[in-house]
Amino acid sequence: MRQLKHLAFLFVVFIVLTGLKENQKATAEPPQPETKKIEEPWETPSGLLLYLAQQDKGKVAALLRVATFLNHSGAKKQIVFTTLNQARKGAYKIKPVGYRISNLMYLASCFSNAGYKNEALAILKQAEQETTKIK
Helix, strand or coil, rough: CCHHHHHHHHHHHHHHHHHHHHHHHHHCCCCCCCCCCCCCCCHHHHHHHHHHHHHCHHHHHHHHHHHHHHHHHHCCHHHHHHHHHHHHHHHHCCCCCHHHHHHHHHHHHHHHHHHHHHHHHHHHHHHHHHHHHHH
16 A cells, blocks of 8 residues: 555656656747636646645645654644544545545545544545536
């Protein structure tokens, strides 16, 4: 599982770096007449990553990673629980419902892995309720 997370992280870094290189090439070319601006920020991989980071400011994902690390390193359960609760508060504030649901599901998985099964079930029920908001 760790190898998969590391591989996914490297993949994201690769996409960001590729997008930055393309951006540098574009700035080296002479200016073109202004064309239609991108309406959707997720039309490019780097735009999508930037959009997602702006939506939750990266706080939820960072807190979940910290809580996972603390849990695996044998930290006190209360510290892990507090960190997960901070991530929970941030997860409910994420605007796009789809991303909120995804973060809630990952949060439930983290709670379950830390031994908090009841909290995990409660979060999964809330994620299920959020699916009714998707149009």
